[in-house]
Amino acid sequence: MSVTINSRQVGDVTVLDCAGRITLGEGSSALRDGIRDLVGKGNKKILLNLAEISYIDSSGIGELVSSFTTVSNSGGALKLLNLTKRVQDLLQITKLYTVFEVLDDEAAALRSFA
Amino acid sequence: MSTTEMDAYYDSTLDSVDVAEEKVNHIAVHMGFPEEDVFRLGMAVREAMVNAVVHGNRYSANKKVHFKVSRHPRQIEVRITDEGAGFTPEEHPDPLSEDNILRQSGRGVMLIRAFVDEFVVQPARPAGTEVILRKSLPAAPGTGV
Numbered sequence: 001m002s003v004t005i006n007s008r009q010v011g012d013v014t015v016l017d018c019a020g021r022i023t024l025g026e027g028s029s030a031l032r033d034g035i036r037d038l039v040g041k042g043n044k045k046i047l048l049n050l051a052e053i054s055y056i057d058s059s060g061i062g063e064l065v066s067s068f069t070t071v072s073n074s075g076g077a078l079k080l081l082n083l084t085k086r087v088q089d090l091l092q093i094t095k096l097y098t099v100f101e102v103l104d105d106e107a108a109a110l111r112s113f114a
Numbered sequence: 115m116s117t118t119e120m121d122a123y124y125d126s127t128l129d130s131v132d133v134a135e136e137k138v139n140h141i142a143v144h145m146g147f148p149e150e151d152v153f154r155l156g157m158a159v160r161e162a163m164v165n166a167v168v169h170g171n172r173y174s175a176n177k178k179v180h181f182k183v184s185r186h187p188r189q190i191e192v193r194i195t196d197e198g199a200g201f202t203p204e205e206h207p208d209p210l211s212e213d214n215i216l217r218q219s220g221r222g223v224m225l226i227r228a229f230v231d232e233f234v235v236q237p238a239r240p241a242g243t244e245v246i247l248r249k250s251l252p253a254a255p256g257t258g259v
Contacts, residue, residue: 024164025128057160058221066218086153093228094221095210 002026003053005034013045013113014038015081015106019052022060031060035067035078044076045113049106051082061094068100077101081109117185123178124163126171126196131163134181138192141183145190146251154229155190155249161222162194162245170196170243188251189231195244203235 003020016034021027038046048064050056056064064080071078079101083091091097103109119141124130139156147155163179171177180195207213209220227233232248 023160024131024168055157057157057164058225059164059219061221062218065216069216090225093225095215099215 003030005030007034007038010110013047013110014043015047015049015110017049017052021055022053022063023055023057024059028059028063031063031067035070039070039074039076044071044074046071046076046078047081047106047109047113048078049081050084050087053084053087056087056090061090061096064100065096077113079103079109079112081106115187116191119183119185121182122180124181126167126173126175126177126179128164128167130179130181131160131167134163134179134194135160137181138183138190141185142190142249145185147190147249148252151249151252155192155247158226158229158233158247158249159192159194161226162192162247165201165222165245166194166196166198166243170198170201172198190249192247193244194247195238195242197238197242200237200241201235201243 003018003022003026006017008015008017018031022031035046068078081103083102091100091102101112103112120137124134135156138159139152142152142155166179167173171179177197180193182193184191203223206223207220209215209217209224214220226247230247230249232246234246236244238244
């Protein structure tokens with residue numbers, strides 16, 4: 001199983017609802033392509049909803065970092081929503097919890113882009 | 115006394131990574147590892163297999179990954195050997211340093227070390243790298259063992 005990514009717009013924030021596994025190969029490529037596509041279209045506020053992400057490996061984490069950098073360098077912001085305990089632990093181990101803004105409530109997350 | 119649970123040669127493909135992870139998860143479940151330990155071991159094996167396939171063997175159709183799982187009384191041991199140019203973890207950039215925190219890659223070995231009890235990297239003969247991952251069953255409650 002790879003990853004499925006569904007996009008929805010809430011005001012000027014693009015929410016990407018991700019489900020499945022973000023691992024080296026299809027999963028990480030799908031995330032990369034999705035983010036680049038949004039940035040290319042001028043979307044600068046991106047919220048990654050990872051509630052249904054059951055698994056992410058170091059390549060997937062690398063794509064999260066790359067996405068963060070891509071969006072930030074374009075003058076935008078990328079934030080993470082609803083991390084599972086396992087994904088939270090991975091971000092703690094890799095010290096990326098200090099890099100990403102992580103939220104657990106969508107309404108609050110959307111307001112945070114203001 | 116140990117038992118060899120599996121001893122296989124895999125193609126240098128991402129499918130092999132999936133297969134290896136699934137196999138070790140299955141063995142770990144049967145050994146009685148708790149769910150979270152199974153997950154962590156599986157992830158460590160995945161990371162080690164990716165290193166062997168991608169960085170060691172560079173997806174070469176002419177190179178195999180040797181995958182061996184042994185079962186000890188209270189420990190599982192996984193040996194993964196590639197046919198690459200060799201690898202020295204000490205020369206690997208620290209992914210936690212400020213200079214590297216936003217690098218896209220380089221976190222695999224760190225995750226392996228975080229998820230298993232022992233991680234050994236050594237040259238393989240005649241060439242390549244062998245990594246050994248060992249994880250012990252948690253102590254039974256009240257036994258101190």
